[in-house]
Amino acid sequence: MLDKAFDPQTAEPRLYEAWEKSGVFKPSGEGEPFTIVIPPPNVTGSLHMGHALNNTLQDILCRFERMRGRKVLWQPGTDHAGIATQMVVEREMAKRQEPRRTEIGREKFLEKVWAWKAESGGTIIGQLKRLGASCDWSRERFTMDEGLSDAVKKVFVQLYREGFIYRDKRLVNWDPKLVTAISDLEVENTEVSGHFWHFKYPLENGETYQFPIAYDESGEPTEWESRDYISIATTRPETMLGDGAVAVHPSDKRYAPIVGKKCLLPLADRYIPIITDEYPDPDFGSGAVKITGAHDFNDYKVAMRNNIKLYVLMDERARMLDADYIPEKYRGLDRFDARKLVVADIEERGLLIKVEDKKIMQPFGDRSNVVIEPMLTDQWYVDAEKLAVKAIRAVEDGKTRFVPENWTKTYYQWMHNIEPWCVSRQLWWGHQIPAWYGPDGHVYVAETEEEATKEAIARLTAEGYSLEDINNMRRNEGGEGPLLVRDEDVLDTWFSSALWPFSTLGWPNATPELGEHYPTNVLVTAHDIIFFWVARMMMMGTHFLKEAPFKDVYIHALVLDEKGQKMSKSKGNVIDPLILIDKFGADALRFTLAAQAAQGRNIRLSEARVEGYRNFGTKLWNAARFCEMNGCVYDAVFDPKSAKETLNQWIIHEAGIAASEATAALEAYRFNDAAGALYKFVWNVFCDWHLELTKPILLGEDGPAKAETQKATAWVLSQVMKLLHPFMPFVTEELWRETARRDSALVIASWPRRDEFPAAEKAAEEINWVIGLITAIRSARAEMNVPAGAKIPMLAIGADAAVSLRIDLYRDLISRLARLDELHLAASAPKGAVQIVHEGATYALPLAGIIDIEAEKARLKKEIDKCVKEIDGIDKKMSNPNFVDKAPVEIVEENRERRIAFVERQDKLSAALVQISQD
RNA sequence: GGGCGCGUAGCUCAGCGGUAGAGCACUACGUUCACACCGUAGGGGUCACAGGUUCGAACCCUGUCGCGCCCACCA
Numbered sequence A: 001m002l003d004k005a006f007d008p009q010t011a012e013p014r015l016y017e018a019w020e021k022s023g024v025f026k027p028s029g030e031g032e033p034f035t036i037v038i039p040p041p042n043v044t045g046s047l048h049m050g051h052a053l054n055n056t057l058q059d060i061l062c063r064f065e066r067m068r069g070r071k072v073l074w075q076p077g078t079d080h081a082g083i084a085t086q087m088v089v090e091r092e093m094a095k096r097q098e099p100r101r102t103e104i105g106r107e108k109f110l111e112k113v114w115a116w117k118a119e120s121g122g123t124i125i126g127q128l129k130r131l132g133a134s135c136d137w138s139r140e141r142f143t144m145d146e147g148l149s150d151a152v153k154k155v156f157v158q159l160y161r162e163g164f165i166y167r168d169k170r171l172v173n174w175d176p177k178l179v180t181a182i183s184d185l186e187v188e189n190t191e192v193s194g195h196f197w198h199f200k201y202p203l204e205n206g207e208t209y210q211f212p213i214a215y216d217e218s219g220e221p222t223e224w225e226s227r228d229y230i231s232i233a234t235t236r237p238e239t240m241l242g243d244g245a246v247a248v249h250p251s252d253k254r255y256a257p258i259v260g261k262k263c264l265l266p267l268a269d270r271y272i273p274i275i276t277d278e279y280p281d282p283d284f285g286s287g288a289v290k291i292t293g294a295h296d297f298n299d300y301k302v303a304m305r306n307n308i309k310l311y312v313l314m315d316e317r318a319r320m321l322d323a324d325y326i327p328e329k330y331r332g333l334d335r336f337d338a339r340k341l342v343v344a345d346i347e348e349r350g351l352l353i354k355v356e357d358k359k360i361m362q363p364f365g366d367r368s369n370v371v372i373e374p375m376l377t378d379q380w381y382v383d384a385e386k387l388a389v390k391a392i393r394a395v396e397d398g399k400t401r402f403v404p405e406n407w408t409k410t411y412y413q414w415m416h417n418i419e420p421w422c423v424s425r426q427l428w429w430g431h432q433i434p435a436w437y438g439p440d441g442h443v444y445v446a447e448t449e450e451e452a453t454k455e456a457i458a459r460l461t462a463e464g465y466s467l468e469d470i471n472n473m474r475r476n477e478g479g480e481g482p483l484l485v486r487d488e489d490v491l492d493t494w495f496s497s498a499l500w501p502f503s504t505l506g507w508p509n510a511t512p513e514l515g516e517h518y519p520t521n522v523l524v525t526a527h528d529i530i531f532f533w534v535a536r537m538m539m540m541g542t543h544f545l546k547e548a549p550f551k552d553v554y555i556h557a558l559v560l561d562e563k564g565q566k567m568s569k570s571k572g573n574v575i576d577p578l579i580l581i582d583k584f585g586a587d588a589l590r591f592t593l594a595a596q597a598a599q600g601r602n603i604r605l606s607e608a609r610v611e612g613y614r615n616f617g618t619k620l621w622n623a624a625r626f627c628e629m630n631g632c633v634y635d636a637v638f639d640p641k642s643a644k645e646t647l648n649q650w651i652i653h654e655a656g657i658a659a660s661e662a663t664a665a666l667e668a669y670r671f672n673d674a675a676g677a678l679y680k681f682v683w684n685v686f687c688d689w690h691l692e693l694t695k696p697i698l699l700g701e702d703g704p705a706k707a708e709t710q711k712a713t714a715w716v717l718s719q720v721m722k723l724l725h726p727f728m729p730f731v732t733e734e735l736w737r738e739t740a741r742r743d744s745a746l747v748i749a750s751w752p753r754r755d756e757f758p759a760a761e762k763a764a765e766e767i768n769w770v771i772g773l774i775t776a777i778r779s780a781r782a783e784m785n786v787p788a789g790a791k792i793p794m795l796a797i798g799a800d801a802a803v804s805l806r807i808d809l810y811r812d813l814i815s816r817l818a819r820l821d822e823l824h825l826a827a828s829a830p831k832g833a834v835q836i837v838h839e840g841a842t843y844a845l846p847l848a849g850i851i852d853i854e855a856e857k858a859r860l861k862k863e864i865d866k867c868v869k870e871i872d873g874i875d876k877k878m879s880n881p882n883f884v885d886k887a888p889v890e891i892v893e894e895n896r897e898r899r900i901a902f903v904e905r906q907d908k909l910s911a912a913l914v915q916i917s918q919d
Numbered sequence B: 001g002g003g004c005g006c007g008u009a010g011c012u013c014a015g016c017g018g019u020a021g022a023g024c025a026c027u028a029c030g031u032u033c034a035c036a037c038c039g040u041a042g043g044g045g046u047c048a049c050a051g052g053u054u055c056g057a058a059c060c061c062u063g064u065c066g067c068g069c070c071c072a073c074c075a
Helices: A008-022 A049-067 A082-095 A106-120 A123-131 A146-161 A237-242 A253-258 A297-306 A335-348 A384-396 A407-416 A449-462 A467-473 A493-497 A512-517 A527-544 A577-584 A586-595 A607-629 A646-667 A671-698 A704-724 A729-740 A761-783 A801-818 A853-878 A881-886 A889-918
Strands: A033-037 A071-075 A165-175 A180-182 A187-202 A209-215 A221-227 A229-234 A245-248 A262-265 A270-276 A288-291 A352-365 A373-382 A401-403 A435-437 A443-445 A520-526 A550-556 A792-797 A820-826 A834-838 A841-845
Touching: A008 A123, A008 A577, A008 A586, A008 A729, A033 A049, A033 A512, A049 A071, A049 A123, A049 A520, A049 A550, A049 A577, A049 A586, A049 A646, A071 A512, A082 A106, A123 A577, A123 A586, A146 A165, A146 A443, A146 A493, A146 A527, A165 A297, A165 A352, A180 A373, A187 A237, A187 A335, A209 A253, A221 A229, A229 A237, A229 A288, A237 A335, A245 A297, A288 A297, A335 A352, A384 A407, A384 A527, A401 A407, A407 A527, A435 A449, A443 A449, A449 A467, A493 A527, A520 A527, A527 A550, A577 A586, A577 A607, A586 A607, A586 A671, A586 A729, A607 A671, A607 A704, A607 A729, A646 A671, A646 A704, A646 A761, A671 A704, A671 A761, A671 A801, A704 A729, A761 A801, A761 A834, A761 A841, A761 A853, A792 A801, A801 A820, A834 A853, A834 A889, A841 A889, A853 A881, A853 A889
Parallel strands: A033 A071, A245 A270, A401 A550, A520 A550, A792 A820
Antiparallel strands: A033 A520, A165 A180, A165 A373, A187 A229, A187 A262, A187 A352, A209 A221, A245 A288, A262 A270, A435 A443, A792 A841, A834 A841
């Protein structure tokens, strides 16, 4: 006997454990493989709403395909998340007032991170299990596992040898707080209010020129002033100390007289040239731009083009350097303090023209949230432009498809404008770059130090060194220490993530998994990591496996709060999925997310919605209880095609429609449509009508009709459990086991196929007639204020043979559900009766003396008005010759039929109105 | 500056050429033996605006207004 309600708190963990133990999440069977690799959550992470949605959708697909007999592998794992994890551990250390990482050294620090990972890294895995994720946990991977690390090394070395990876000194986005380089993608440009300072740079030797200050209509200058300076403007005054030139546009006549001359760089007291370059916009500011090649990406390009010297101003923490070209007073200052001082000093010298308030775009580190400083450093780069070629082609050729399709454009746009990818990070937690430097400064890239050393020895030997010379270069006496020094940097976390679809399957080894499960079927992710991750997996996959890593990329919504705002800790509007799971169960949360996962739209999550779908689960539970109480026991040998009762044929038919809708929707990643179709069927068809309609039979005497109805109802309920299982795995599994004491789990039951549901159009028509009539009677009763509990008689007026037959067949049903105590045929309606028109027949509720005649007249008039409106609309269409000529015949025919039906209805209603008026 | 998307019932959203829909909220009624996490009935919308295409437009096209998001070097 089922309990009064499903208790997710106790049942969910129990059911999950049973699944996991039985090994049903492992790929099995001979079916066509179906593969998804999980977007690996950060080990530092805990489950947020985005994860909940992302993994619910993946789980729905996996469970769906598993039930369809596919050999499903949902490959799980976590990401080492270099910066994030290192930050977390450092914060913990600080909290415990332990020595800093720089004090304990690299090795000790890494031990601590590993220890932390061992202790806390499993949190999110446990949370995914609570959600019901059917991953094959026996295959769980971590991006810093041995195997995955080998893959990283191999990829790095091979890309280096093929010329796709190189080391270069150039301007890079530098995070002065985290003290590392970061990639373009890790920079967030944010608009902030800043200032625009206008400075005078005096010309060398007191030189002057005529600068136009007024123009006529044709744009010719009419007035000039004599200037002994050039005016520049900047949002970052402190960088002026590193200016190497002032640039103007070659077409800018105003500055033509002084191009090629020099001006004084104030404070630094250096002379810098005035040059021309295409970069300055004559219409912006003064038209003259200070060129600080070492601290601005645009200026860097100008400097490179024009051979302008670069002056590096800051150290790794963005403090002014101790360099001879920087005046002493600024050395050691933080860049923002230096800025204040520079402005003050410029003003003091009378060189400050003006200060404007200005909105400026400022780059911030996405992790550290400090202003990013362009810095000239040595870093490792991936030539993304070259790698992108095949990745772009895979999408162009339709090998990989974005769903919804419009993300294709976003992908192309970024891929076509891709910049070199800076992959080195000055961190400790991550994959240390497999590069070693020799005593001669030469770099050796190899998978092992041994190999690199061999190469170095060969190279040095070729240069004429003897073995003894070489051994003397080793880093300790006796010639036994290491010859090479390893690069200290680690790789960008996304470098290893980029290999995820094949590294997790065992690559570079030719494992059976790799052969079977690569390329994967679909990647499920949100749009915010298309560039970070999807694009890079595409590049690595097409390069190393010669095939794109997935057939489909399904881009799902972002989960926002009720007001449509992004959830963030700082805003305090975060809804914790685990709290919702505690409160309503994982099934409710999952169904909510699926039901709202319409393509191309974000999800606004509200608790009320989750509660609503929890209620849906309860509804299902109670439907099952009803079945149980009424002897509807699942019978494995019941054949739906054998059903003789119209009611049973009908519900099987309807279930078939719902099943094919859900199947088609899931195949098209239309999760909301699938969830909606099932919700509607279960609640509004199965529960509201089928179960109600079966009551007279099930509560009646035993007989073949009752026996068949019990089996058919149990069978439909079983199909429902299967269909809902991908969405609500827990409650359905529990019911599956409880209601039939089955030993085989629902999780591996077979997905309902269309051909299992015999179509029954005639039965559907008949039952829909019954439903329509009951609804019409209820509606009239309610409108006429007949007490809900009162049983009243009803007469079918002048019914034809067909209607009479149906009345006979369904008398009990109609009477019960419409609360009638009598239902028979009559030639005409008695006086003062409420008359109902349904599908061309009239029914009378003889309520003379009880009903309000005026109210009844009003009700009939309202109905007639509706008919008139419909008929007018149709007439308007039909009287348009173009419509009859050009519209498809079916449409015209449909309108003609609808008109006939409405006219008939109107006639009957009018007759009723006439009669009641005369009574 | 470029790209993507959105404006449909009080709220959140489906629908994307042929009879305007759902959930929640709201109103009235209901202790019918599965379920009040329920049932029955009901109210509520010039589908942002203006043009165009079409026999026919919420849906396709163009423009306008409003609102998001992403990318971009204006010092």
